[in-house]
């Protein structure tokens with residue numbers, strides 16, 4: 001049997017990132033990918049921390065910067081009580097883009113392929129068209145995988161760590177228990193591609209446009225000057241209607257949303273090639289009760305997923321890849337105890353997921369005055385208690401504000417954040433048509449805080465908070481950002 005230090009299952013952004021970061025520390029890394037790249041994937045609108053933070057740490061930035069992706073300076077939303085669209089910008093001033101105050105809109109076929117090529121450049125052994133069928137165990141400990149290669153022959157490889165980065169269709173995540181699905185974010189997405197759709201006025205032509213309407217909301221993502229990704233997110237109860245005749249369903253949803261209908265008024269749908277068919281995806285949000293066990297770790301969509309409205313999927317996939325890589329490197333390079341290294345991974349990952357979850361619940365609640373079926377089901381007060389119990393359990397003691405302990409506290413806190421949001425938005429629409437105060441609101445600020453930290457680390461080589469653990473008994477980030485360290489023992493106060 002071949003032997004590796006780590007085997008990564010799946011070559012999406014999560015898999016390529018963890019593999020590159022571990023191989024860069026000199027560990028023998030194998031990545032097995034079921035498809036042959038380039039392959040289609042949804043999830044095209046990125047956040048700056050992925051591009052300028054994690055992709056700089058892995059070196060993938062060298063390939064991305066000249067790939068010609070559309071620059072995304074922020075988001076434009078028809079959302080909340082105002083009938084006017086409003087814009088938020090990643091930069092301090094919406095009129096000026098700083099060095100890292102943008103992300104990309106990407107064709108995932110191209111983006112994922114570049115990340116995979118970068119992993120290979122960093123020393124990862126990449127095998128495509130190899131589908132992992134199961135995890136091998138030695139007692140309770142995962143010790144390798146079984147996979148089928150392109151020729152149909154089964155293979156086994158052994159590894160000290162197995163990383164499941166095989167996305168929402170993972171076949172092996174069940175080794176860490178069941179997925180827990182969210183009641184609140186049980187949506188369905190119907191999406192396709194259009195040529196020659198309109199663009200927002202400059203400097204926002206590369207922004208994602210998100211427009212709420214009675215049955216849900218639309219995304220409108222300018223991928224290239226000609227190509228636009230358009231998707232409707234609606235309640236799962238519309239599944240039958242949509243699956244029966246997706247073409248007709250998309251046209252009638254577009255008619256329901258005047259802003260998107262206007263942007264597509266001179267466009268035609270792409271009907272050939274990889275973008276030629278309409279696709280339907282349940283975008284149900286879920287998380288696992290556990291993200292790791294000895295020798296096995298889940299990252300990206302294999303571990304958890306939260307609603308796509310704020311484009312957090314690729315961020316969470318690459319961020320969890322960075323956390324997992326730090327834990328694996330801590331064990332393999334520095335001999336740290338596995339349970340300590342992975343407890344840090346799990347706490348930080350849950351915290352980040354929880355922050356986005358809260359941010360998104362409050363973002364949806366901005367439509368609280370709407371009484372259509374989709375939006376009334378998204379009111380915080382209409383939320384089922386078991387959902388909140390599961391959320392409280394998920395973020396437990398790792399939530400941003402540690403005082404949240406019961407579902408009732410959670411309802412109150414989410415309502416307060418939502419009120420703060422709505423208020424910030426009202427100021428924005430009255431003033432300059434941009435959204436700075438909203439980003440200053442606590443729940444949005446918290447969600448983006450860790451991202452700026454990663455960017456600082458990647459750009460300046462230092463983690464400004466690396467000396468301070470995120471949790472009272474937690475670990476700190478090593479100076480190179482590649483592993484964890486124990487904090488220095490606290491100085492004793494001198495006795496008189």
Ligand SMILES: Cc1cc2nc3c(=O)[nH]c(=O)nc-3n(C[C@H](O)[C@H](O)[C@H](O)COP(=O)(O)OP(=O)(O)OC[C@H]3O[C@@H](n4cnc5c(N)ncnc54)[C@H](O)[C@@H]3O)c2cc1C
Pocket residue numbers: 009010011012013014015032033034035041042043044045046047130131132133165166167168169170171189231281282283299300301302305308311312313314315317
């Ligand atoms: C409707 C919708 C819209 C979205 N929009 C956005 C967005 O705008 N921005 C954003 O950031 N995110 C978005 N997302 C989320 C985004 O698609 C995912 O979060 C992201 O792709 C997760 O990356 P990953 O690396 O975990 O998994 P994936 O990208 O799913 O990659 C997993 C890889 O594993 C491979 N694989 C699967 N099984 C096996 C196996 N058995 N053996 C070997 N390989 C295997 C697959 O072929 C695939 O290449 C959206 C999601 C949905 C549903």
